[in-house]
Amino acid sequence: MKRVLRLSNYLFKSLVRDGSNLFWLLAFPCxxxxxMMLIFSPLYEPKNITFNLTLxxxxxxxxxxxxxxxxxxxxxxxxxxxxxxxxxxxxxxxKGLERLKDKKTDLVLEIPEDxxxxxxxxxxxxxxxxxxxxxxxxxxxLKHQAASQSAYVIVKNIFQKLELEFLKGMxxxxxxxxxxxxxxxxxxxxxxxxFIYPGMVIFTVFMTGLFGIGVDMTWLKEKGIMRRINVTxxxxxxxxxxxxxxxxxxxxxxxxxxxxxxxxxxxxxVNPFAPAFILYTLLTILCLSSLGFFIAAxxxxxxxxxxxxxxLNFPLQFLGGLYFPLINVPWVIRWIVIINPIxxxxxxxxxxxxxxxxxxxxxxxxxxxxxxxxxxxxFTVKRFGKEEF
Amino acid sequence: xxxxxxxxxxxxxxxxxxxxxFFFTLIFPFTLVIIFGFVFGVGSSGEExxxxxxxxxxxxxxxxxxxxxxxxxxxxxxxxxxxRQAILQGKIDAGVIYNSxxxxxxxxxxxxxxxxxxxxLGDTITDRILKSDIKIxxxxxxxxxxxxPGRTVTTDLGYMIPGVVALTIFNGGMFSMxxxxxxxxxxxxxxxxxxxxxxxxxxxxxxxxxxxxxxxSSATLVLxxxxxxxxxxxxxNWLLYLISVSTSILGMMAFGILLSEIFTEPAVASEMxxxxxxxxxxxxxxxxxxxxxxxxxxxxxxxxxxxxxxxxIRIATxxxxxxxxxxxxxxxxxxxxxxxxxxxxxxxxxRSD
Numbered sequence: 001m002k003r004v005l006r007l008s009n010y011l012f013k014s015l016v017r018d019g020s021n022l023f024w025l026l027a028f029p030c031x032x033x034x035x036m037m038l039i040f041s042p043l044y045e046p047k048n049i050t051f052n053l054t055l056x057x058x059x060x061x062x063x064x065x066x067x068x069x070x071x072x073x074x075x076x077x078x079x080x081x082x083x084x085x086x087x088x089x090x091x092x093x094x095k096g097l098e099r100l101k102d103k104k105t106d107l108v109l110e111i112p113e114d115x116x117x118x119x120x121x122x123x124x125x126x127x128x129x130x131x132x133x134x135x136x137x138x139x140x141x142l143k144h145q146a147a148s149q150s151a152y153v154i155v156k157n158i159f160q161k162l163e164l165e166f167l168k169g170m171x172x173x174x175x176x177x178x179x180x181x182x183x184x185x186x187x188x189x190x191x192x193x194x195f196i197y198p199g200m201v202i203f204t205v206f207m208t209g210l211f212g213i214g215v216d217m218t219w220l221k222e223k224g225i226m227r228r229i230n231v232t233x234x235x236x237x238x239x240x241x242x243x244x245x246x247x248x249x250x251x252x253x254x255x256x257x258x259x260x261x262x263x264x265x266x267x268x269x270v271n272p273f274a275p276a277f278i279l280y281t282l283l284t285i286l287c288l289s290s291l292g293f294f295i296a297a298x299x300x301x302x303x304x305x306x307x308x309x310x311x312l313n314f315p316l317q318f319l320g321g322l323y324f325p326l327i328n329v330p331w332v333i334r335w336i337v338i339i340n341p342i343x344x345x346x347x348x349x350x351x352x353x354x355x356x357x358x359x360x361x362x363x364x365x366x367x368x369x370x371x372x373x374x375x376x377x378x379f380t381v382k383r384f385g386k387e388e389f
Numbered sequence: 390x391x392x393x394x395x396x397x398x399x400x401x402x403x404x405x406x407x408x409x410x411f412f413f414t415l416i417f418p419f420t421l422v423i424i425f426g427f428v429f430g431v432g433s434s435g436e437e438x439x440x441x442x443x444x445x446x447x448x449x450x451x452x453x454x455x456x457x458x459x460x461x462x463x464x465x466x467x468x469x470x471x472x473r474q475a476i477l478q479g480k481i482d483a484g485v486i487y488n489s490x491x492x493x494x495x496x497x498x499x500x501x502x503x504x505x506x507x508x509x510l511g512d513t514i515t516d517r518i519l520k521s522d523i524k525i526x527x528x529x530x531x532x533x534x535x536x537x538p539g540r541t542v543t544t545d546l547g548y549m550i551p552g553v554v555a556l557t558i559f560n561g562g563m564f565s566m567x568x569x570x571x572x573x574x575x576x577x578x579x580x581x582x583x584x585x586x587x588x589x590x591x592x593x594x595x596x597x598x599x600x601x602x603x604x605x606s607s608a609t610l611v612l613x614x615x616x617x618x619x620x621x622x623x624x625x626n627w628l629l630y631l632i633s634v635s636t637s638i639l640g641m642m643a644f645g646i647l648l649s650e651i652f653t654e655p656a657v658a659s660e661m662x663x664x665x666x667x668x669x670x671x672x673x674x675x676x677x678x679x680x681x682x683x684x685x686x687x688x689x690x691x692x693x694x695x696x697x698x699x700x701x702i703r704i705a706t707x708x709x710x711x712x713x714x715x716x717x718x719x720x721x722x723x724x725x726x727x728x729x730x731x732x733x734x735x736x737x738x739x740r741s742d
Contacts, residue, residue: 126525141536163527177492179493179512325498
């Protein structure tokens with residue numbers, strides 16, 4: 001036992017002494033967590049976003065009301081728009097559209113020359129019991145630009161509110177209906193860090209499985225290091241146990257680092273000592289380490305192990321729901337989501353922590369990773385049994 | 390000339406034999422197109438998919454009101470739980486429950502991911518309900534015109550692909566120079582060539598031209614394959630395309646040379662290259678919108694070379710309008726930086742060995 005521990009200490013030290021391992025297995029997951037938070041957090045929890053809006057107006061009573069509303073939402077610290085106003089003319093519209101194409105503005109709003117007359121006409125006709133066609137305001141957005149599309153949604157919402165005010169002014173009694181929004185499957189206080197943190201824990205174990213075990217073990221095989229250890233009197237099983245323990249040390253270190261960043265920098269509410277979290281983390285370690293051994297068993301050279309790991313890395317990572325949920329993706333890629341053990345590990349861990357409800361029953365989130373673990377280990381043992389180290 | 394040609398040929402062969410370079414230059418960017426393309430709903434058909442909304446209400450109008458909203462498809466449900474389950478399993482995108490006093494809008498996480506402002510759907514529905522009470526459809530008609538930013542009408546995926554081509558160029562150009570100026574130097578390959586009658590410029594020219602042709606072919610292949618598989622439209626100005634792609638390759642090669650100069654250990658240079666690749670992939674606006682990011686991050690994104698390469702290629706492929714002067718200025722800067730770095734590093738590498 002003593003020499004097993006001594007060897008595992010040695011294997012762990014030699015692993016972390018290697019700059020490449022240190023970077024990819026320890027530093028990179030932390031960097032990725034920070035990047036993910038910076039990119040996705042504002043998408044889910046939009047705040048302090050200001051859109052550029054160009055307003056072209058010919059003036060008039062109703063146009064003036066609209067201008068005042070937009071002036072209001074474009075002032076103060078929490079303003080929604082950065083507003084630029086131009087007097088109505090064909091030339092200014094052209095200028096506005098050019099600015100839109102150059103991405104200098106996100107949306108162009110043109111209140112046409114006849115808008116006031118048509119609004120007046122609308123109210124008069126309505127009072128006479130006739131419903132005329134509504135006066136038009138032209139809105140120009142830019143395709144493929146998220147800001148442009150979002151700005152349009154907000155403008156649409158502002159006009160809805162404005163219309164209700166006009167109707168109230170006409171004497172209609174209208175009680176605003178309160179809206180309660182819920183994101184199904186998540187806690188009331190959803191935060192992206194709570195969602196991403198368990199995903200990053202699985203990611204670090206996945207990286208260790210692929211590169212820290214799969215590629216590394218193949219290298220040991222290829223260089224004949226295992227054969228040399230064999231002649232020292234150390235049993236194969238002792239070496240494998242030491243190897244597993246050394247990787248376990250690494251995984252603990254990785255998870256500790258990710259947890260420190262998630263807890264102290266991004267203030268996650270997830271309790272890393274929750275039994276469910278520990279259970280699923282252990283299952284993840286078991287399943288994804290087995291995947292690493294499986295890669296080592298099927299690869300003859302380090303180069304091919306590296307290639308297999310790279311090919312598996314991105315599809316399994318992105319289609320396992322680590323960074324974003326994959327509920328209704330098309331069948332072209334859904335089959336990868338379904339056979340991917342990471343899908344069930346991420347769903348299970350998030351469900352057990354109450355972060356997001358799993359679309360799969362609890363038993364499935366446990367049994368699928370267990371099935372893959374058994375498959376990987378069975379194949380690995382069979383393959384390694386035939387090989388001579 | 391014959392020597393340069395032979396070196397050129399061997400470089401091309403090495404590329405296709407080296408699994409990792411092949412993977413990162415060709416397979417990796419294309420895999421990401423497929424994954425992000427489908428996950429973030431940027432379909433290839435060009436038609437916007439409708440938002441499927443489950444409806445539960447004792448008020449029969451709700452179904453019609455929801456169905457009347459542009460881009461929304463209403464579906465009837467008989468209990469809150471059945472709506473919740475349907476959302477959870479991805480069968481519908483959202484659910485609305487209305488009891489004449491309060492409205493509950495239930496959203497699918499993925500719906501919010503595709504459209505962060507989908508939570509405003511509740512306001513739109515209540516607004517329509519209130520107006521339907523007084524039999525008014527609308528007072529002001531907002532007439533939306535979506536303008537294509539380029540010469541051609543393309544889908545969101547079509548707009549994304551030139552960025553993927555830029556990533557192919559970045560990977561191909563940068564990693565090839567890390568290998569040439571870092572790995573070859575470390576393994577003493579340059580030293581061995583130094584004792585042959587081969588002149589340094591012949592060696593560098595042969596190697597660089599080989600990698601150059603391989604990268605330009607890979608980038609164009611990604612563009613063509615995307616066009617073929619996803620049926621996206623481009624209006625390629627081939628002259629501008631060749632200028633922007635060629636000079637971008639040189640610029641990215643310059644970036645690789647710079648990394649090899651700063652990090653003399655090739656493994657470290659390669660890792661730094663991968664790190665830069667990750668940062669640029671996320672912050673250059675290729676796959677994810679940058680508009681929701683804080684100002685300082687948008688500024689970082691705007692100084693990344695990949696953002697300029699992607700914009701040049703978008704202009705060349707017609708998915709974005711922009712002046713040729715922009716493309717030519719970027720091209721000129723890339724070529725100048727490359728020329729200086731390749732001259733300085735090339736002579737240094739051979740002199741020191």
